[in-house]
Amino acid sequence: MDQLNLIIPELFLTTSIMILLMLGVFYKNSFNLIFKLSTIVLLATFILLFNHSVDTSATLFNNSYTIDYLSLFMKALTLVACIFVMLSSFDYIKLIGINKIEYPILILSATLGMMIMISSYDLIVFYMGLELQSLSLYVLVSFNRDSYRSTEAGLKYFVLSALSSGLLLYGCSLIYGFSNSTNFDLISQNIDQFNTGSIFGIVFILVGLAFKVSAVPFHMWAPDVYEGSPTSVTAFFAIVPKVAALTVFIRFLYVPFINLVDQWQMIIIFISLASMILGAVAAIGQTNLKRLMAYSAIGHMGYALAGLATGSNEGIQSAVIYLSIYLLMNLGIFSCIFMMKRKDIFYEDIQDLSGLSKNHPIISVCLLVLLFSLAGIPPLAGFFAKFYVFMAVIKVEMYTLAIIGLITTVISAFYYLRIIKIIYFDDPKEIFEIDKNLGLKVSLFLSTIIILIYFIYPSLLIDMVSNINVI
Amino acid sequence: MIAHSIFFYFFSIIAVFSAIMVIASQNTVHSVFFLILDFISISCLFIMIGAEFLGMIMLIVYVGAVAVLFLFVVMMLNVAQQKDEWFKGKFFTSHIPFGTLISIIIFLELIIVIGGWKYKPNLIETSSIQIDNNFTNTHALGNVIYTDYIHLFQLAGLILLVAMIGAIVLTYRKREGVKRQSYFRQVSREKAEGVTLVDVKSNKGVNLND
Numbered sequence: 001m002d003q004l005n006l007i008i009p010e011l012f013l014t015t016s017i018m019i020l021l022m023l024g025v026f027y028k029n030s031f032n033l034i035f036k037l038s039t040i041v042l043l044a045t046f047i048l049l050f051n052h053s054v055d056t057s058a059t060l061f062n063n064s065y066t067i068d069y070l071s072l073f074m075k076a077l078t079l080v081a082c083i084f085v086m087l088s089s090f091d092y093i094k095l096i097g098i099n100k101i102e103y104p105i106l107i108l109s110a111t112l113g114m115m116i117m118i119s120s121y122d123l124i125v126f127y128m129g130l131e132l133q134s135l136s137l138y139v140l141v142s143f144n145r146d147s148y149r150s151t152e153a154g155l156k157y158f159v160l161s162a163l164s165s166g167l168l169l170y171g172c173s174l175i176y177g178f179s180n181s182t183n184f185d186l187i188s189q190n191i192d193q194f195n196t197g198s199i200f201g202i203v204f205i206l207v208g209l210a211f212k213v214s215a216v217p218f219h220m221w222a223p224d225v226y227e228g229s230p231t232s233v234t235a236f237f238a239i240v241p242k243v244a245a246l247t248v249f250i251r252f253l254y255v256p257f258i259n260l261v262d263q264w265q266m267i268i269i270f271i272s273l274a275s276m277i278l279g280a281v282a283a284i285g286q287t288n289l290k291r292l293m294a295y296s297a298i299g300h301m302g303y304a305l306a307g308l309a310t311g312s313n314e315g316i317q318s319a320v321i322y323l324s325i326y327l328l329m330n331l332g333i334f335s336c337i338f339m340m341k342r343k344d345i346f347y348e349d350i351q352d353l354s355g356l357s358k359n360h361p362i363i364s365v366c367l368l369v370l371l372f373s374l375a376g377i378p379p380l381a382g383f384f385a386k387f388y389v390f391m392a393v394i395k396v397e398m399y400t401l402a403i404i405g406l407i408t409t410v411i412s413a414f415y416y417l418r419i420i421k422i423i424y425f426d427d428p429k430e431i432f433e434i435d436k437n438l439g440l441k442v443s444l445f446l447s448t449i450i451i452l453i454y455f456i457y458p459s460l461l462i463d464m465v466s467n468i469n470v471i
Numbered sequence: 472m473i474a475h476s477i478f479f480y481f482f483s484i485i486a487v488f489s490a491i492m493v494i495a496s497q498n499t500v501h502s503v504f505f506l507i508l509d510f511i512s513i514s515c516l517f518i519m520i521g522a523e524f525l526g527m528i529m530l531i532v533y534v535g536a537v538a539v540l541f542l543f544v545v546m547m548l549n550v551a552q553q554k555d556e557w558f559k560g561k562f563f564t565s566h567i568p569f570g571t572l573i574s575i576i577i578f579l580e581l582i583i584v585i586g587g588w589k590y591k592p593n594l595i596e597t598s599s600i601q602i603d604n605n606f607t608n609t610h611a612l613g614n615v616i617y618t619d620y621i622h623l624f625q626l627a628g629l630i631l632l633v634a635m636i637g638a639i640v641l642t643y644r645k646r647e648g649v650k651r652q653s654y655f656r657q658v659s660r661e662k663a664e665g666v667t668l669v670d671v672k673s674n675k676g677v678n679l680n681d
Contacts, residue, residue, distance in 0.1 A: 014629065021636070061622050102640045109633050116626065128626040135630060139637035 003060050006067045009048040009075070013112045016041040017105060024101030031099040038104035039086045042111065046079040063183050064122035069467045071119045073320070074247045078118070081239045081327050082111050087439030088335045089232035095344055098144050098230055107236065110136035114244035123172045123182040126248065130168075133241065134161055140236070141229040153228025160221045161211070168208025174201030175256070187256035199263050205252060206267055212245040213301045216274035226294035231346065234290050235334035238297055239327050246323055249308060250316055254470040261311050268309040273404055275302025280412040289337055289348050292415065293330070296374060299412055300326050306405055307389045310396045317465045318388035324461060325385040325451070332370040332447035335440055336363060341433055350419055355428025364423050366448040373451045375416040376409050381454035478519060478583065485576065486512035499545045504573050507538045515580050524608035
C-alpha cells in the first residue's frame with residue numbers, strides 16, 4: 001500500500017463523485033454549481049496526475065494496475081478532452097433542458113471508468129473499468145428521455161454494447177482458461193500460437209474492443225447513437241471514450257498477445273481497411289452533421305488502427321498522435337455544431353450551414369481549417385497525423401494498407417469539401433445567434449489555432465509521444 | 472472420476488440446451504423457465520467444483536430474485552395473444568406437462584448435487600482446484616476480497632452506484648401539484664397561525680380571505 005500515492009488522481013475523482021452527488025441531492029436546483037465544480041474536479045485530477053514524476057513506471061495491487069508513461073499520457077488526454085467538452089456544452093445542456101445534477105456526475109464516473117481502463121493490467125480490472133464507463137454512457141445517451149430519438153439511441157446502444165461486452169467477457173474467460181491467469185504479463189508468458197482456444201479468445205476480445213471504437217464491421221450503432229443522443233453527449237462520445245478504447249487496444253495487442261502477432265495482425269488489418277473504406281464511402285450520402293461525424297469517426301478509427309497493425313513502436317506512436325490530433329479536430333467541429341442555434345433551437349443539418357461565410361466569416365474560417373484538416377490537406381495538423389501513420393505502415397512494408405488508406409483519404413476529402421462548398425458558395429440562410437459563452441469560443445479557437453500552427457513546431461507532440469515504448 | 476464426468480456432462484448439456492431454448496422458445500414465459508433451469512444447472516456445476524458459496528449465491532440472487540422478477544415483468548407485459556392463451560383454454564393441456572418436466576429436472580439436479588455434496592464428499596473432489604479444507608468457502612472468499620481484490624470490490628460498488636443513479640435519472644418524474652404531508656410543519660403549527668378569531672356581526676356573515 002506504500003504506492004497508493006500513485007493512484008491519487010483516481011481516488012480524488014472517486015471521492016469527488018460522491019461528495020458532488022451528496023451536494024446535488026441535498027442542495028436543490030444546484031445544476032450550475034455541480035457542473036462548474038465537476039469541471040474544476042476534472043482540472044484538479046489533471047493536475048494531480050503530475051503528482052508523481054513523468055517517468056514513473058510501477059504496478060499496483062498485485063500487478064493488476066499499471067502506472068507508466070502511456071497511461072499518464074492517455075489519462076491526461078482524456079481529462080483535457082473531457083474538460084473542453086464540458087466547457088463547450090454548458091449552454092446546450094441548459095437550453096434543451098437536460099440540466100440535472102446527474103449529468104456532470106455521470107460524465108465524471110465515465111471518466112473514472114476510462115482512467116481505470118487505461119491503467120488496467122489485468123482482465124478483471126479492465127472489465128470493471130469498461131463496465132463503469134459503459135454504464136454511465138448508456139444513461140448519458142438516453143439522458144433526454146422525453147425525446148424519442150434519444151431513448152431509441154440509448155436502447156440501441158445498450159443492447160448492442162451489452163452484447164459486445166458479453167463477447168468480450170467470453171473471450172476473457174477463454175484466455176483465462178487457457179493461460180491460467182488474468183494478469184497481462186502472465187498471459188503473455190502462458191499462451192502461444194499452438195493454442196487454438198486462446199486464439200478464439202483473442203478473436204472474441206478483439207471483436208468486443210472493435211465494437212467500443214466503432215470499427216467496421218461492428219460500427220452499426222455509431223451513426224444512430226451519434227444522431228439520436230443530445231449533441232453534448234455526442235461530443236463527449238466522439239471525443240473522450242476513443243482514447244481509453246485505443247489505449248486498451250494497444251495494451252491488449254502489445255502486452256498479453258504479443259507472442260501471437262501473426263494471428264491478430266490479419267484481423268487488425270482487415271478491421272482497419274474495412275473501417276477506412278466504409279468511413280469514406282458511407283459518409284457521402286449523409287445530410288445530418290452528427291451522422292456525418294459518426295461515419296468520419298469510423299473512418300478515422302480505421303487510420304488509427306492501421307498504425308496499431310504495424311506491430312512496431314513507431315506504429316503505436318503514430319496511432320497515438322493520430323488520436324490526439326483527431327480529438328482536437330472533433331472538438332472544434334462540435335463547438336461549431338453547438339453554435340448553430342436560432343431562437344433556442346439547435347440545427348444540425350449540413351444544409352443549415354449554407355452560406356455561413358456571409359453571416360459568420362470567423363466561424364466559417366474555423367470550419368474551413370477544421371474540415372481541411374479532417375480531409376488531410378497540408379500543412380494542417382490532420383495531414384501530419386495521416387503522414388505519420390502511413391510512414392509507419394510503409395516502414396513495415398504493408399503497401400496494400402497504405403495504398404488503400406491513401407485512396408480512401410481522397411474519397412473522404414469529397415464530403416469534407418462538399419461542406420466547405422455549401423458554407424462558401426451556397427445562398428445564405430438566416431443568421432445564427434452567437435452566444436457569449438466563453439468556453440465554447442475558447443474550445444473552437446484553441447483547436448483551430450493549434451491545428452493551423454501545428455506544422456511550425458510539430459516536435460512538441462512528437463517528443464511527448466516518443467516516450468511511449470510499449471514493446 | 473467417471474461419476475464426476477457423468478455429472479459434469481449431465482449438467483453442462485442441460486445448461487447449454489436450456490440456454491439455447493431461452494432464445495429459441497416462442498413463448499416468453501417458457502424462456503424465463505428455461506433461464507431458471509439454466510441458472511440452476513450452472514449453480515450445480517459450481518457446487519461440483521466445491522464452490523458451494525458461489526452456487527448458493529447464484530441460486531439466491533439469480534433464481535430467487537432476478538428470474539422471478541423477469542417472470543413478473545413478462546406476465547405484466549401485454550404479450551398480446553399469448554395472454555388469453557395463458558390464462559384460459561389450453562392451459563391444462565399445454566403448460567402442465569411442460570412445467571412438470573422442467574420442475575422434475577430441477578428437482579433431480581438438486582437431489583444429485585446436494586445429496587452428493589452432503590453424503591459423499593469424495594464424489595466431488597476430483598476437480599483440479601486445490602481447496603484448503605480448513606477454510607470454508609465463504610471465509611476464503613472474504614480473505615481475498617477485502618485484501619488482494621479490494622480495488623475491484625470498491626469498483627463494483629461504484630458500478631452499482633452508477634446503475635442506481637441511472638435508474639433514478641431515467642425513471643424519476645417530478646409531479647406537479649402533488650400535496651405532500653409534512654409532519655414537522657403539521658406538528659409545529661401554532662394556534663396563532665391556524666386560528667383567527669372574527670367578530671361576527673349579526674346578519675353580515677364572515678368574510679374569509681382564502
